Amino acid sequence: MDQTQLLKGVLDLAVLAVVQDEDGYGYDIVRRLREGGLAEVGDASVYGTLRRLYAAGALTSYVVPSESGPHRKYYGITPIGREQLARQRDDWHAFATTLDGLLAGPAAPAPARGASA
Template sequence: MGSQMTEMLKGTLEGIVLAVLAARPAYGYEITAQLRDQGFSDLVEGTVYALLVRVEQKGLVDVAKVPSEKGPPRKVYTLNAQGREQLEEFWRTWSFLAERIDQLRTHDTEGGS
């Protein structure tokens, strides 16, 4: 990923992780693996774990410790009602920005200045 992609991802990663959790509860490594499978190949596991700590502190997820076959119990994150509200706000903001950016791009390709 280029530096521009990295910077844009920093601003949207919370919403992306909340969207993953909206589909089903997951633990940190599962989230990282799913995002990598979806093309976020340079995503560092530590980045996701740090973000999960923040969304837990904000009260956007519920956390359950689930026994693991290997090692200590895993923290499984489930999106709660407050997290769903935050995700809805993320999608509203995303739609607004995407529309404006698309207008700028369309205006630019039409020869506007």
Template sequence: MEDLNWPAEWLRGVLTPAVLSVVSDGQTYGYLIAQRLAAAGLGTVKGGTLYPLLARLEQDGDVVSTWREGQGGPGRKYYSITPGGRQHLAALRADWRVFAERSTAVITGGKEHS
């Protein structure tokens, strides 16, 4: 699939659950999160967008971070999802399914939800 330049407002809406989903796969760091999002077809997520989101997720208790010294290079901050973050992600996924179904129906001219 070709890389598309998604509208910024679309990415803002999907970035929190997408980042939590990536972090839920196991301890990871910012650059690798951005690579996984790009590989999934979401495009390039810049550090100026990603790191404030990770800080907010940490402040909200959805992720925790640990600092690891680098071996021959700079250290990295690794992120892990918390039990509360897993619950939040499960709720976001459930809500996303309903939202995607309803918005797709409206956008494609399907039946509106009543």
């Protein structure tokens, strides 16, 4: 299945999930997403998501000088971001449960009361 369309709806959630325990700079976050199984995630999509989450107050950022290249802009999750992550995680679980039910097909009808097997 092409993940591109699925990623559009869950990229905020995925980015918040990978920075919840450890801050990261842009390409590091892309790498973590890919290593986590989102191989088709695009660099530009992640950078746009980081900018949008930062503007919304879900992420904080700071610059760390680098001796071997340009300075790196790190992103960390804020309390607003943690609330958003929790809310979106709950939404995702509810959605996945619903979709799993649809994919499983109709449930077998329950036996009539008083019927013996």
